[in-house]
Amino acid sequence: MREEMIGVKESAVDFISDVTEVLEKEANAILALKNELNESSVNDALKLILQCKGRIVITGIGKSGIVGRKINATMASTGTPSFFLHPSEGLHGDLGMVTKDDVVIAISNSGESEEVINLLPSINKIGSKMIAIVRNPNSTLGRKSDVVLCIGDAPEACPHGLAPTTSTTVTLALGDALAIALLKARNFQPDDFALFHPAGSLGRKLLLTVDNVIATMQKNPLVYAESKIQEALFLMTAQGLGATSVVDENDRLIGILTDGDIRRAFAHSNEILFCHVEDLYNRTPITISKGSLAKEALELMEFHKVNVLPVIDSNNRPIGMIHIHDLMNLGL
Secondary structure: HHHHHHHOOOOOOHHHHHHHHHHHHHHHHHHHHHHHHOOOHHHHHHHHHHHHOOEEEEEEHHHHHHHHHHHHHHHHHHOOOOEEOOHHHHHHHHHHHHOOOEEEEEEOOOOOOOOHOOOHHHHHHOOOOEEEEEEOOOHHHHHHOOOEEEEOOOOOOOOOOOOOOOOHHHHHHHHHHHHHEEEOOOOOOOOHHHOOOOHHHHHHHHHHHHHHHHHHHOOOEEOOOOHHHHHHHHHHHHHHEEEEEOOOOOOOEEEEEHHHHHHHHHHHOOOHHOOEEHHHOOOOOOOOOOOEHHHHHHHHHHOOOOOEEEOOOOOOOOOEEHHHHHHHHOOO
């Protein structure tokens, strides 16, 4: 019924051509903006933001507001303190969050959005600096801002020229570009990024160390080179790692023995269980140091095609052992 109302054609349509046409239009608009940006305006905007003693306040209504929220999120997570101010809420009290030390980035394709324009007298009295992102630099918003970033006049991808498409894409791309330029200017590093992303898979990749993993698993199988293979096998079974670290009399790591080593040895002798670990263990084990990131441990295992990794301290003593499944279960 809904399809009949909006006039969907029953005949097959070449949808891929419609989709690629939009992608091409929006991509071309972004590339065109690269060549049309005013160098002085971009530099002035970034200097204004970098010199800001307060926060960056991003505002916009409708689709511009949605894009503004995303730009705000990107800036906030990459070292530029910011928040989004809904124009309507701003007119009903939320302007109280804005201070003279803040810089306001106002987004409006036309530069004439009523809700945004109505904020200007109060922002001017507060004393905040203003950056406008608009299509028309001679619009009301453009004329009343300290810096204007013009997104150009590329036609919307919508065949009727009504739905904000190209304009929002270009604005979003410009916002990303500003955020990354600021990230570079602030020398924002992965450790800084991790501070703002402690949760989820990203947080685990940036923050989780091998120490955290072994503290949770509490597995550190150790045998001496003089031990019997049978003893080592019992220990592997009890720990469930399929391997054990081999240490010397000072408990320093000298190798690793895996259940695979034992199985392969059985092909040559049924008496292998009564042999000594020193007859069979690998003397060049792949290890990782205490304090390393868990994602580095995973990369090391994948590169060397091993399933277990002893974790060693500064004295080369094993303090734990990680299995690749432990890391996979943690979402790495």
